[in-house]
Amino acid sequence: MAGGAGIMPMVKADAYGHGMIECARIFAAEGAAAFGVAEAREGILLREAGIEQPVFVVVGTVPEIIPAVLRHRLTPVVVDEAILPELSRQAVELGLRVGIHIKVDAGMGRQGLPPADVPAFVRRIRATPALTLEGIMAHFPMADAPDSPNTLGVFARFEAMIREIGDELPAGCRLHIANSGALFHFNRTVLHMSRPGIALYGCYPEGEPHLPLPDGEELHPAMRFLTRVIQVRRVPTGTGLGYGQTCVTGRETILAVLPLGYEDGYLRRLSNRAQVLIHGRRAPVVGRVSMNLTLVDVTDLGGRAAPGDEVVLLGRQGGESIGADEVADWMETISYEVLCLFGNLNDRYYVD
Numbered sequence: 001m002a003g004g005a006g007i008m009p010m011v012k013a014d015a016y017g018h019g020m021i022e023c024a025r026i027f028a029a030e031g032a033a034a035f036g037v038a039e040a041r042e043g044i045l046l047r048e049a050g051i052e053q054p055v056f057v058v059v060g061t062v063p064e065i066i067p068a069v070l071r072h073r074l075t076p077v078v079v080d081e082a083i084l085p086e087l088s089r090q091a092v093e094l095g096l097r098v099g100i101h102i103k104v105d106a107g108m109g110r111q112g113l114p115p116a117d118v119p120a121f122v123r124r125i126r127a128t129p130a131l132t133l134e135g136i137m138a139h140f141p142m143a144d145a146p147d148s149p150n151t152l153g154v155f156a157r158f159e160a161m162i163r164e165i166g167d168e169l170p171a172g173c174r175l176h177i178a179n180s181g182a183l184f185h186f187n188r189t190v191l192h193m194s195r196p197g198i199a200l201y202g203c204y205p206e207g208e209p210h211l212p213l214p215d216g217e218e219l220h221p222a223m224r225f226l227t228r229v230i231q232v233r234r235v236p237t238g239t240g241l242g243y244g245q246t247c248v249t250g251r252e253t254i255l256a257v258l259p260l261g262y263e264d265g266y267l268r269r270l271s272n273r274a275q276v277l278i279h280g281r282r283a284p285v286v287g288r289v290s291m292n293l294t295l296v297d298v299t300d301l302g303g304r305a306a307p308g309d310e311v312v313l314l315g316r317q318g319g320e321s322i323g324a325d326e327v328a329d330w331m332e333t334i335s336y337e338v339l340c341l342f343g344n345l346n347d348r349y350y351v352d
């Protein structure tokens with residue numbers, strides 16, 4: 001089925017920091033079948049931007065947001081039976097037949113119906129005239145780990161559940177479970193639709209070093225994060241740098257002062273740890289990253305650093321590059337979080 005499977009780009013979290021509307025327009029032009037968001041609020045923004053594809057609110061729906069979901073023709077993902085009576089009542093009131101998808105917990109251990117409850121649930125929806133079961137979904141917890149048996153185990157549970165539903169499965173009901181990792185490493189789990197997120201933004205779900213893609217291609221990161229040097233200073237040996245004086249210069253040092261800090265998502269964890277690119281070379285962050293200022297040791301650039309110089313915190317400059325996975329290692333997190341922080345806390349500019 002993978003050949004004709006639709007793609008549902010996940011554009012939650014403002015498209016992982018890349019800008020939901022801009023990304024959704026690009027993905028729509030490339031043939032996206034649907035979009036996935038976490039909150040109805042995001043779906044409304046997509047509708048207001050003119051996105052016509054189905055929009056899935058994948059973390060479930062609370063009663064308060066049903067009117068907005070219905071008004072904007074968003075697709076509710078139903079995670080338990082609590083929402084059904086109210087959803088049905090409001091649909092009847094508006095004279096609508098509402099298509100829903102069910103979220104099943106086939107092994108993620110986070111949200112959704114237990115597989116054993118799904119056959120009865122399907123019958124219940126079939127008996128609710130205002131609701132149409134358009135799809136059933138689950139989510140993989142470890143699809144970025146091809147050597148783990150976890151993914152095929154979760155998939156087997158999902159398939160067994162579908163078999164159990166048997167003839168009660170409505171015609172045209174779409175099944176989907178594959179995220180980026182599954183698309184790359186467990187392609188046969190792509191059923192009627194896949195839901196990639198991180199791969200669309202150019203990062204590998206497993207981080208670096210990454211596994212080869214099936215077709216031998218490489219991903220290209222979409223995001224760069226830049227700032228400019230605001231001041232260059234020369235300080236003597238033995239100078240304590242910044243809050244806590246966590247770094248004391250061991251030589252006469254040239255410092256580039258950067259006008260960014262943890263407020264901008266450049267987390268304090270990066271203190272005395274991260275590197276940046278300036279004049280196409282790496283330079284280390286020295287001292288604590290503070291709320292709005294960060295220091296970089298540019299002594300080895302031989303006096304070339306000057307106020308106004310471009311500094312790359314994420315991305316390529318000249319022949320060097322710093323990837324989201326490298327920043328993630330310094331931050332003790334994953335690329336997803338780095339992209340959300342940098343992208344969603346700073347101004348975005350789009351270039352071709």
Ligand SMILES: *Cc1c(COP(=O)(O)O)cnc(C)c1O
Nearest residue numbers: 010058139179180195196197198
């Ligand atoms: C975020 C999300 C995805 C995308 O996962 P990636 O690892 O970024 O590809 C897919 N499905 C659901 C339900 C999600 O919440």
